[in-house]
Amino acid sequence: MEKKVIRWVFWILVLYGLFLGTIFFSLCAGSVGMSLKKILGVILEGKGTVEYSILFDIRLPRIILGFAIGGALSLAGVILQGMFRNPLVEPYTLGISGGAALGVCLNIILGLNRTLSVFSLPIFGFLGAGLVILLVYSLSIRRGILKIQGLLLTGVMISFIASSLIMLIMAISRAEDLHGIIFWIMGSLEEPNWLLIKLMVLVSVLGLLTSYLFCFDLNAFSLGEEEALHLGINIERTKRLLFILASLLTGCSVSIAGIIGFVGLVVPHFVRIFVGGDHRILLAASFLTGATFLILCDTLARTVILPLELPVGVITGILGGSLFVYALSKKQVLLGEK
Amino acid sequence: MLEIRDLTCGYDSKFLLKDINFRIDTGELVGIIGPNGSGKTTFLRAVTGVIKPIEGEVLLEGKNIWQVALKEIAKKIAVVLQNPPISHMTVEEFVLLGRIPHYQKFQFLETKRDLEIAKRSMSLTDILKLKDRFMSEISGGERQLACIARALTQEPKLLLLDEPTAHLDITHQVGILDLIKRLNKEFALTVIMVLHDLNLASEYCQHLVLINEGRIYKIGLPEEVLNYQVIEDVYKTIVVVEKNPISSRPYVLLVSEEERQNKGKR
Numbered sequence: 001m002e003k004k005v006i007r008w009v010f011w012i013l014v015l016y017g018l019f020l021g022t023i024f025f026s027l028c029a030g031s032v033g034m035s036l037k038k039i040l041g042v043i044l045e046g047k048g049t050v051e052y053s054i055l056f057d058i059r060l061p062r063i064i065l066g067f068a069i070g071g072a073l074s075l076a077g078v079i080l081q082g083m084f085r086n087p088l089v090e091p092y093t094l095g096i097s098g099g100a101a102l103g104v105c106l107n108i109i110l111g112l113n114r115t116l117s118v119f120s121l122p123i124f125g126f127l128g129a130g131l132v133i134l135l136v137y138s139l140s141i142r143r144g145i146l147k148i149q150g151l152l153l154t155g156v157m158i159s160f161i162a163s164s165l166i167m168l169i170m171a172i173s174r175a176e177d178l179h180g181i182i183f184w185i186m187g188s189l190e191e192p193n194w195l196l197i198k199l200m201v202l203v204s205v206l207g208l209l210t211s212y213l214f215c216f217d218l219n220a221f222s223l224g225e226e227e228a229l230h231l232g233i234n235i236e237r238t239k240r241l242l243f244i245l246a247s248l249l250t251g252c253s254v255s256i257a258g259i260i261g262f263v264g265l266v267v268p269h270f271v272r273i274f275v276g277g278d279h280r281i282l283l284a285a286s287f288l289t290g291a292t293f294l295i296l297c298d299t300l301a302r303t304v305i306l307p308l309e310l311p312v313g314v315i316t317g318i319l320g321g322s323l324f325v326y327a328l329s330k331k332q333v334l335l336g337e338k
Numbered sequence: 339m340l341e342i343r344d345l346t347c348g349y350d351s352k353f354l355l356k357d358i359n360f361r362i363d364t365g366e367l368v369g370i371i372g373p374n375g376s377g378k379t380t381f382l383r384a385v386t387g388v389i390k391p392i393e394g395e396v397l398l399e400g401k402n403i404w405q406v407a408l409k410e411i412a413k414k415i416a417v418v419l420q421n422p423p424i425s426h427m428t429v430e431e432f433v434l435l436g437r438i439p440h441y442q443k444f445q446f447l448e449t450k451r452d453l454e455i456a457k458r459s460m461s462l463t464d465i466l467k468l469k470d471r472f473m474s475e476i477s478g479g480e481r482q483l484a485c486i487a488r489a490l491t492q493e494p495k496l497l498l499l500d501e502p503t504a505h506l507d508i509t510h511q512v513g514i515l516d517l518i519k520r521l522n523k524e525f526a527l528t529v530i531m532v533l534h535d536l537n538l539a540s541e542y543c544q545h546l547v548l549i550n551e552g553r554i555y556k557i558g559l560p561e562e563v564l565n566y567q568v569i570e571d572v573y574k575t576i577v578v579v580e581k582n583p584i585s586s587r588p589y590v591l592l593v594s595e596e597e598r599q600n601k602g603k604r
Contacts, residue, residue, distance in 0.1 A: 005447065085423070215446075216438050222425045223435065230386055230419075231492070232412030232439035277426045280446065 074290025098162025103128020125255030436491030
């Protein structure tokens with residue numbers, strides 16, 4: 001008992017340390033390299049200098065958005081993997097990203113982003129995500145029972161339909177629109193609007209707090225739905241609320257930052273290998289790790305081939321995938337030795 | 339303890355159980371037997387509230403279970419299902435899941451009491467030495483014991499088991515049933531278990547409920563239920579029923595087709 005709590009505190013401290021370290025690294029790295037000392041100087045000097053605006057108008061917003069979106073996607077991944085008892089489920093499996101992308105594509109091809117404000121892109125993304133969530137949800141509910149496997153299959157199918165429709169749109173769209181669509185689909189943490197960033201932070205932190213109301217329910221779900229019911233969990237209510245929570249987190253993330261793959265799939269896995277399957281620690285640890293991971297990937301994306309910027313999804317895929325395969329092979333060795 | 343009145347229930351619109359009337363008093367050990375697909379597992383599911391009755395009611399200590407909060411049911415009834423899922427956790431973590439219905443609102447960590455109860459159920463089931471091993475590393479028999487330990491950690495008054503001896507060797511079969519019998523005797527734990535093996539059912543249960551095609555065919559002492567006419571009628575198989583020389587309970591013997599024909603010729 002004591003041992004367990006100490007272990008949990010240890011992991012949170014380690015992850016928090018990594019998180020802070022990554023933030024400093026991300027502040028320092030870039031086309032204008034700055035040491036920590038210099039950053040302190042810049043802050044003391046106050047507004048007005050070029051360095052100050054690089055730090056606070058370019059780097060910091062990306063870090064904050066990376067924190068919110070990395071955390072939200074990983075959290076959604078943990079919740080969905082726990083609920084489906086399927087390690088291959090990720091936030092995008094349910095077709096939410098497809099819906100959001102379709103919404104954004106329609107917006108771009110209809111030229112609404114030029115006539116309406118810049119806000120219209122995330123709003124359309126959110127509408128698309130919301131529609132898909134409603135569709136998947138209502139298709140999988142039978143007589144008040146949410147069929148988990150049905151939910152998964154419907155989600156995957158809707159994903160396919162959405163991506164085919166996007167390809168259709170791309171095939172008939174003009175070159176400049178095409179560029180906009182591709183740029184959005186690849187995902188980016190660049191978001192000039194502070195309000196959206198703050199909103200995303202709010203959603204993601206509230207999501208983390210809410211998820212803790214369900215930590216025991218998620219633990220019980222690891223035994224299967226029927227066993228969870230026998231442990232006194234109201235499984236129908238829990239499934240619904242968790243699905244809505246995960247959808248909201250994903251929908252908001254996708255509509256603000258586009259499709260950043262892999263975070264929601266790999267991070268929960270990775271964290272589970274190290275801290276174990278208990279959701280009391282898994283939720284917070286995944287949130288922190290996801291935030292750290294995305295900030296790190298974004299920093300790499302904007303510094304690897306200066307002055308060009310890579311899409312952050314490319315880095316999350318390459319880095320996340322290889323780290324994960326590495327960890328998996330190591331873990332099998334460990335299990336073999338036991 | 340538990341009473342079922344005129345219960346009819348099933349999945350979708352198919353009726354799997356019809357007109358079930360049954361009652362069990364505190365401290366009894368009842369076995370449910372019947373052919374595959376006769377509705378034994380459905381019966382357990384109706385008792386635990388997994389499926390809703392179409393007609394009739396299930397009363398737990400006089401109260402309809404559909405009007406009792408799920409958490410309250412989970413404090414009174416614990417269930418050990420067939421094929422427990424394997425998850426990546428230690429035996430102790432797994433057993434501690436049984437405390438979930440007892441947690442207070444906003445309780446985040448296990449209390450000392452929770453840990454003591456988990457420890458006690460692990461020592462009762464003799465798996466205390468395995469507590470830090472992973473569920474995926476232990477054998478099928480040990481896993482079944484861990485499931486029983488988890489159920490005991492719920493501190494139930496009624497324990498339901500769905501084929502606790504399936505896929506186990508005779509050592510573990512007898513070990514698990516002896517354990518259940520001991521729990522029943524020493525702690526007055528009421529037990530309902532579904533069994534496939536007629537001889538084990540005869541040996542360990544006070545009463546047997548024979549279910550056939552969704553109806554209760556016969557309820558009674560093992561000697562009453564396990565006679566060759568009843569079994570041949572329900573199972574459509576020729577059997578010979580003898581008496582176990584030590585416990586003097588009925589013992590069902592099977593005969594192969596070849597032997598049956600040979601006997602016919604002679």
